[in-house]
Amino acid sequence: MVNILSQICEENIIDLLNQEKRIDERSFDDYRDITINTDYITKAEGSAMVSIGATTAVAGVKASLTTPFSNSPDEGIIITNTELLAIASRNFEYGPPNKFAVEISRVVDRTIREAPVIDFKDLSIVDDSTCWKLHIDIYILDFDGNIMDTACLAAVCALLTTKLPRVTTVNGEVNVDYDNMVSLPVKNRSVLCSIAKLYGQLLVDPSAVEESLMDTSISIAFREDGSICAMQKCGLDVLTIEEVKKSINIAFNKSRELFSILDKIK
Amino acid sequence: MNDEFLREDGRTYNTLRNMKLEVGVLNNADGSAYIECGNNKIIVGIYGPRELYSKKHSKPDAAVLRCKYNMAPFSVTERKRPGPDRRSTEISKLISEAIMPSIFLEKYPRASIDISIEVLEAEGGTRCLGIIGASLALADAEIPMKDLISACAVGKVDDHIVLDLNEKEDKEGQADMPVAIMPRTREITFLQMDGHLTGQEFDEALQLAFDGCEFIYQLQQQCLYNKYKGAK
Numbered sequence: 001m002v003n004i005l006s007q008i009c010e011e012n013i014i015d016l017l018n019q020e021k022r023i024d025e026r027s028f029d030d031y032r033d034i035t036i037n038t039d040y041i042t043k044a045e046g047s048a049m050v051s052i053g054a055t056t057a058v059a060g061v062k063a064s065l066t067t068p069f070s071n072s073p074d075e076g077i078i079i080t081n082t083e084l085l086a087i088a089s090r091n092f093e094y095g096p097p098n099k100f101a102v103e104i105s106r107v108v109d110r111t112i113r114e115a116p117v118i119d120f121k122d123l124s125i126v127d128d129s130t131c132w133k134l135h136i137d138i139y140i141l142d143f144d145g146n147i148m149d150t151a152c153l154a155a156v157c158a159l160l161t162t163k164l165p166r167v168t169t170v171n172g173e174v175n176v177d178y179d180n181m182v183s184l185p186v187k188n189r190s191v192l193c194s195i196a197k198l199y200g201q202l203l204v205d206p207s208a209v210e211e212s213l214m215d216t217s218i219s220i221a222f223r224e225d226g227s228i229c230a231m232q233k234c235g236l237d238v239l240t241i242e243e244v245k246k247s248i249n250i251a252f253n254k255s256r257e258l259f260s261i262l263d264k265i266k
Numbered sequence: 267m268n269d270e271f272l273r274e275d276g277r278t279y280n281t282l283r284n285m286k287l288e289v290g291v292l293n294n295a296d297g298s299a300y301i302e303c304g305n306n307k308i309i310v311g312i313y314g315p316r317e318l319y320s321k322k323h324s325k326p327d328a329a330v331l332r333c334k335y336n337m338a339p340f341s342v343t344e345r346k347r348p349g350p351d352r353r354s355t356e357i358s359k360l361i362s363e364a365i366m367p368s369i370f371l372e373k374y375p376r377a378s379i380d381i382s383i384e385v386l387e388a389e390g391g392t393r394c395l396g397i398i399g400a401s402l403a404l405a406d407a408e409i410p411m412k413d414l415i416s417a418c419a420v421g422k423v424d425d426h427i428v429l430d431l432n433e434k435e436d437k438e439g440q441a442d443m444p445v446a447i448m449p450r451t452r453e454i455t456f457l458q459m460d461g462h463l464t465g466q467e468f469d470e471a472l473q474l475a476f477d478g479c480e481f482i483y484q485l486q487q488q489c490l491y492n493k494y495k496g497a498k
Binding site: 040041042043044047054058060061062064081083085086087088089090094096135137139141142143144 | 292293294295298305307309310311313316334336338339340341342343344345348349380382384386387388389
């Protein structure tokens with residue numbers, strides 16, 4: 001991905017950073033405005049459109065019945081997939097998910113799986129033979145930095161609003177009652193918070209210009225009890241132990257804010 | 267006879283579903299449009315005119331129009347596998363051909379204009395809505411055009427010729443005919459049909475399609491006017 005940024009803009013950002021300011025006048029630990037629109041796609045079992053600033057993602061959950069994996073016969077299956085759409089940025093191209101999209105999918109997947117947002121055993125219907133498979137598809141519609149948090153928030157909101165048809169088994173025969181939709185039982189909610197390192201400073205929710213200058217970033221996922229459930233450092237530069245610890249502290253505080261936003265949905 | 271016929275969703279033969287058109291919805295795209303029609307949700311983004319990366323495919327005397335129609339995995343009842351299939355490849359080709367006659371491509375030699383049509387939710391009639399959105403997004407990108415392209419589908423349901431088929435009518439109806447026109451010259455830029463129509467029914471259907479397109483044309487103009495009325 002090639003990002004072209006003018007010299008004067010870059011110098012401006014660095015000057016402001018030295019004065020502890022950001023180019024869009026946020027403080028270092030401020031998120032941009034977050035909007036969440038749940039049940040956006042009628043045809044999906046669960047869905048949400050989430051914007052953080054101008055970055056917009058739509059997540060949709062589609063459920064189907066399938067056979068469980070042989071190494072987890074009493075659990076359902078969740079598959080997370082991210083598409084960076086060509087409409088979102090002039091640097092995104094059509095084609096199968098590239099390494100950036102795959103990384104986002106996998107980090108979001110771990111945030112959901114390790115929390116776990118839902119108990120995978122709840123997705124099992126008949127052990128060894130039938131279970132729910134949930135496809136969480138994340139569509140990035142518009143890009144202005146911090147896709148990771150936007151995608152994760154969209155995926156979690158979509159899961160929290162997912163309703164599956166009630167399933168009954170009579171003599172081993174599976175009956176799906178599409179007139180009787182029930183919410184997925186939520187086990188542990190989780191949120192992801194990404195911190196970018198830019199010229200030695202740690203910034204929450206980097207915008208696209210900040211990301212184009214950033215040295216490295218770290219994404220940290222928290223459960224509601226404050227424990228960490230997933231982490232990912234991405235980017236070429238290094239982080240010191242102090243920077244990682246400081247990032248965890250900042251991210252923990254921001255995760256409280258994100259949970260209070262999640263409280264408002266539904 | 268047609269006047270008394272009520273369709274399953276309560277519409278008469280010549281009523282469109284509720285339609286919401288919006289332009290300039292995306293932050294990075296040079297032009298964009300968002301359409302809701304019934305439960306259909308479609309977003310269109312334009313990048314260009316821009317330099318064509320592949321010189322082999324560029325034209326020395328005109329811009330190349332590249333169009334991609336793509337359906338989200340969660341847009342349909344049964345999850346659709348991501349990526350192109352035969353249906354979306356055909357629709358992409360036809361939409362770019364439907365739009366092309368309206369654009370002054372010769373103004374941008376060696377460039378490309380890229381149209382992406384993303385169907386977020388589908389409920390029948392997405393290719394027509396894709397054309398309507400693509401044309402609006404091109405106007406939003408300030409690309410010079412002869413006219414907007416307007417499109418709608420007509421079909422035959424329970425032996426009646428009806429306008430703007432929904433998903434069920436599309437699947438279970440006797441005929442389906444999407445049409446796109448350049449309303450100012452009344453020329454047809456896109457025409458498909460499947461099912462069963464007599465010659466007389468075809469004439470009736472085409473007339474109804476023109477009426478529908480002309481109504482949508484006014485909505486398109488109104489949408490652009492609302493966005494740009496204050497602009498200089």
